[in-house]
Amino acid sequence: MIAWIPIRVECYSGGRADEVPRRLCIGDERLEVADVIDRWYQGSRDPAAGRAEYFKLRVADERIYIVKHDLEHHVWFLVSEWGR
Numbered sequence: 001m002i003a004w005i006p007i008r009v010e011c012y013s014g015g016r017a018d019e020v021p022r023r024l025c026i027g028d029e030r031l032e033v034a035d036v037i038d039r040w041y042q043g044s045r046d047p048a049a050g051r052a053e054y055f056k057l058r059v060a061d062e063r064i065y066i067v068k069h070d071l072e073h074h075v076w077f078l079v080s081e082w083g084r
Contacts, residue, residue, distance in 0.1 A: 004068060004077035021055055024065060026078060031059040054079070 008025035024031040038056040051071040058064055064082040069075075 004079060007067065007076050007078045009067065009069070009076040021057060021067065024057070024059065024067065024078075031061075031063075031065075033057050034060050037064070 005026075009021045010023040010025065012020045012022050020036060021033050023033060035058040036055060037058055040054050042050070042052040042054065044050075053069040053071060054066060055069070056064065056066050066079040066081075068077045068079050070077065
């Protein structure tokens with residue numbers, strides 16, 4: 001089972017809210033996003049499955065994070081992290 005960790009994410013909001021992550025706030029740490037490596041969507045014809053956006057991000061110190069944006073509840077989660 002995956003344990004998603006709730007986090008705060010500061011985003012660029014252009015044509016819509018929370019369009020692209022700019023900073024990850026994990027505990028007391030604020031991480032500047034250097035690059036969006038990939039992004040993908042979760043959607044389903046089954047409304048119970050929920051909709052979400054995933055981002056694979058490189059932060060300024062070269063660590064890689066995957067974060068999930070739950071579009072139904074407007075909550076962000078840390079899915080995984082890779083070291084430097």
